Structure formats: C-alpha cells, structure tokens
Amino acid sequence: MAESATPIVEIKGVSKVFRLQDQTIHALSDANLSINKGEFICLIGASGCGKSTLLRIMAGFDQPSSGEALMWGRPIAGPDPSRGMVFQDYALFPWLSVRANIGFGPASRGLGAAEVKQIVDKFIDLVGLAKFANAYPHQLSGGMKQRVAIARVLANDAELVLMDEPFGALDAMTRERLQDELLDIWERTKLTVVFVTHAVEEAILLANRVVVMTPGPGRIESDNALDLARPRDVASPEFNAIRRVLSAKLHSHHGKKAA
Amino acid sequence: MAIADTGPVPAAAPAAVLPRAATRTTWARIKPTVLALIVPALLLAFWQVATTQQWTRLIPTPYAVGEYMVDFAVGGIYDDAYSATLTTHLLASMSRVYGGFALAAVFALPIGILIGRVPTARMLLDPFLQVMRPIPVTAWLPLSMILFGLGAKSAFALVCLGAFYPILLNTIFGVRSVDPKLFEAASMLGCRGNAQFYKVVLPAATPSIFTGLRLGLGLAWFVIVVGEMTGVPQGLGAVIMDGRTLSRTELVICGMIVIGLAGYLSDRVVVALGNYLLRWSPNHHG
Numbered sequence: 230m231a232e233s234a235t236p237i238v239e240i241k242g243v244s245k246v247f248r249l250q251d252q253t254i255h256a257l258s259d260a261n262l263s264i265n266k267g268e269f270i271c272l273i274g275a276s277g278c279g280k281s282t283l284l285r286i287m288a289g290f291d292q293p294s295s296g297e298a299l300m301w302g303r304p305i306a307g308p309d310p311s312r313g314m315v316f317q318d319y320a321l322f323p324w325l326s327v328r329a330n331i332g333f334g335p336a337s338r339g340l341g342a343a344e345v346k347q348i349v350d351k352f353i354d355l356v357g358l359a360k361f362a363n364a365y366p367h368q369l370s371g372g373m374k375q376r377v378a379i380a381r382v383l384a385n386d387a388e389l390v391l392m393d394e395p396f397g398a399l400d401a402m403t404r405e406r407l408q409d410e411l412l413d414i415w416e417r418t419k420l421t422v423v424f425v426t427h428a429v430e431e432a433i434l435l436a437n438r439v440v441v442m443t444p445g446p447g448r449i450e451s452d453n454a455l456d457l458a459r460p461r462d463v464a465s466p467e468f469n470a471i472r473r474v475l476s477a478k479l480h481s482h483h484g485k486k487a488a
Numbered sequence: 489m490a491i492a493d494t495g496p497v498p499a500a501a502p503a504a505v506l507p508r509a510a511t512r513t514t515w516a517r518i519k520p521t522v523l524a525l526i527v528p529a530l531l532l533a534f535w536q537v538a539t540t541q542q543w544t545r546l547i548p549t550p551y552a553v554g555e556y557m558v559d560f561a562v563g564g565i566y567d568d569a570y571s572a573t574l575t576t577h578l579l580a581s582m583s584r585v586y587g588g589f590a591l592a593a594v595f596a597l598p599i600g601i602l603i604g605r606v607p608t609a610r611m612l613l614d615p616f617l618q619v620m621r622p623i624p625v626t627a628w629l630p631l632s633m634i635l636f637g638l639g640a641k642s643a644f645a646l647v648c649l650g651a652f653y654p655i656l657l658n659t660i661f662g663v664r665s666v667d668p669k670l671f672e673a674a675s676m677l678g679c680r681g682n683a684q685f686y687k688v689v690l691p692a693a694t695p696s697i698f699t700g701l702r703l704g705l706g707l708a709w710f711v712i713v714v715g716e717m718t719g720v721p722q723g724l725g726a727v728i729m730d731g732r733t734l735s736r737t738e739l740v741i742c743g744m745i746v747i748g749l750a751g752y753l754s755d756r757v758v759v760a761l762g763n764y765l766l767r768w769s770p771n772h773h774g
Binding site for chain 1 (some may be wrong): 669677680
C-alpha cells in the first residue's frame, strides 16, 4: 500500500452498537481502515457484516459508538457535500427532473443559475443522459436512475464517493455497463470510491483494494490489495485465483459458527 | 451518448389487429362514455316507469323535472318565483363552497404541517381534533347559527368545517410519510435544517396535500345544503330547503342535479390541474 501524507479517510477502532428493545446488536466491532486519495475500495461481506454501517459512518449519517472516523484528519461529524452517497434505491427527488436532480447540490450551495446550468450540462453529458434532461425519475429505467444519482454526487464536487450496493437492483447487462462507466469516470476524475457489495466478482472487477468483512459481530476480516492489470477479464485464471482466495475468506466465519 | 439504455416506459398500447383497427379505436374512444351512461339511463328508466305506473304520487316524472329544470335555468314556462334563477343560486352556492373551502385550506394546511412535523404540536392538538372530527356538520348547525348568526357567515363556517378534516388529515399524512432516504440525500448534497422543509418535505407531501384538497372541495359541495339551512335567501341548498317546505319535489330534484353536476365539473377541473402539477408522480393520474 502506497504511503502518502494524510489518508483521505481513517477509521480508528470504530465500533457501532445498536439497541433494539432489550437486544444489543454489535453491527461493527473495532474496525480499522485507512483510505488514500484516488483509491477504489470495495467493502464486501454477507448481510449483517457491518459493511453498510461502516459506509454510513463514513458518510456521517451515523456516529460510531466508540473509536473515531476521520476525513483529512478531522472527525466526520455529519453529512457533507465532500462525501457523496449513492444509494441502492437511488433516492432521487421524484418531483425534480433529471436536470434539477443533478443541479440540487450546486443550487443548495447557493450558486447562480448560469453556473448551475453549466455544471449540470457537464455531468449530464458525462453520464450520457442529455436526451433525458427533462424527464422525471419515474420515467427512467433503473440504470438511468443510478446514473443520475452518480452525476448528482459528482456535480456537487464530492471528493469521496460512497456507494451502497448501487448496482444490486439492476439487471446483469445494465450492471456490467454501469461498472465499466464507473471505472471510466473513476480513472478520469481521480475520485476516491468506497463501494459496498456482496458480489465477489464485482469487487474484484472494480477495486484496487478489497476489504472482506464477516458478521456476528461485524468486523474487518482482511484487507486485500489487488494488483491485477486493467481492464480486467473475469474469465482469466488470475481473476479466478483471486476469486477463490476471497471467497474462502468471505466464508471463513462459517466454521466458527458451525454446530 | 456514452451508453444506450432502455427508454422511458412507452405510453402507447400495442396496436390492434390491422383490419379491425379502425372500429376498435372508435369503440375504445367511446367505451368509457357509453359505460358511464348505462347506470344513469337505467335509473332514469326506472324513475319513468315508477312515476307513470303511479307507484308513488309524490315524485314528479322525469319529463316534468326536465321541463322545470329548463324553467329554473332560463324561465319562460311557469314564470314563478324560481324561474330563471338557477345562475343566481348557483353563484351564491359557489361563492360559499369555494370561500369555505379556501378558509378551510388556510387553517388546515399550516395546522396539518405543524402536527405532522412538530411532536409537541401533535401531542397538543391531535387528541382534541380526533374527538372533534366525528361530530357531523349537521350537529354544528345550531351552534354555528348562535355563534355566527343567521345567514352567509354561518354557511361559510359550516362549509369550512366540512372541508377542514380531509385537508388536515392528508396534510399530516403527507408531511409525515416522507421517505427518510430523501433527507439523507438532501443533507449529503448540502441542504440541511430548515431548507429541507422547503426543498424536501413540502414537495414530497404535495401529492397527499393535493388529495386532501380534492376531498375537501368535494365535501364542501357535499355539505352545502346543510350550510344553507342557516336562513340564507339564495343558494342551491336554500332552494332545496324551500322546495321541501313548499312540497315542490321537482324543485328539490333540480337542486340536487345542479349540485351533483357542479360538484362533478369542479372536481374534473381540480383533477386536470393535479395531473399537470403532479406529472412527476407515477401514481397520481386520476
């Protein structure tokens, strides 16, 4: 792992405990993670492993029960435009057109109409939705909605893009296309991406580091740097070798929980 | 375009078999109208049979009512106190319906937003309003006449009361049921605090608020007769009450038909407005 002055995100001994009636749920236990600018990190694990909790803590939607989450060395106190979230179910504003959804962030920052228009035009082109600029979300397919959600975050100058199983609800063809596009955008913009998924193949295709998490209590099992050349071929022996290793790590907790 | 994707949902239905396409489309176009007219036509036929067979002597025939309706509208047949007065009464009623409705909206919208968003306001007002709600407008008639006097003010108050609860309840529901994800989306895009109220809560609640306004306006027409039992000289409700007192059933039926049609047309205008304003909403095409 390359050493740089300050990591963009540092997670130090973060635990998250939820109380549901009289039950205590350890969603995340003593997680440590350091992310450098420009990395593409995938958090992978079965449901209940705390990957979404960790992402929500990075976004500032949830606060850690103990430990600290830092961005550029400062505690993450709440949601901020520098950290954009792409949700699995899009969370677009249904009453706004594609154009207005993408312009929502810039307009909220108080930019003038001309400036907002310029930004929107740029990102609407980037995600290839110029023809649908005036459509409403309900008129779009799932893949198009997710493109709007990505453009909305990029238009707001996010340095860190957090993605919570963003392609989980899409069909296989659309998913592949969006994966390619996301990589293309990442390579061109030098963004930092933290991407939550439960699909090993998706993680290996996208990430330069795959963080494997296991449930009960949710914790980080291992942090795996991938040095596969891009573009990656899912059918290659190298790809499959990595897939076998990661799958084994992913299921390592089963042995402990058996019987 | 970087990627071609599936387009928006196509609006057109699949084409019918070609040679019969013309007849099919004509039928498809008139079918809703034809179906809608069947029940009224059957009712009219039954009414005709019942009155000509003299199953009742107290209800005039459809023809007599129709003739009276013409006289009520333009005069020239009976030339009595009610000839050619339809417009006057209709306008009087409309002013009370829309005035009372507007007054109800002015109260119900802010109170509904308050109850929906502020827990203290909910605890303060909700139990009280839940107890008041089942009391019918008719029951308020005597108190309203004591409080607001005989005449138009009382009528306004009663219509307002009738329209108040549907607007209130739908507003509360609308502002309470905003998808929590939208607040998170807004806050990570830099829209926080009070700005979220205008940029998230209000737009997200508009379909519910609109439904409340539509139901409220319908109820305003529904309670107009009670509202005009307060001793107002003009209005469709007043005409119906006069018709009852004078045993002029044809006058009563004419008043009923005009209220029905006016309420219906008023609703169609509101629905058309809603379809335009809420064109972004997938489940709001009435």
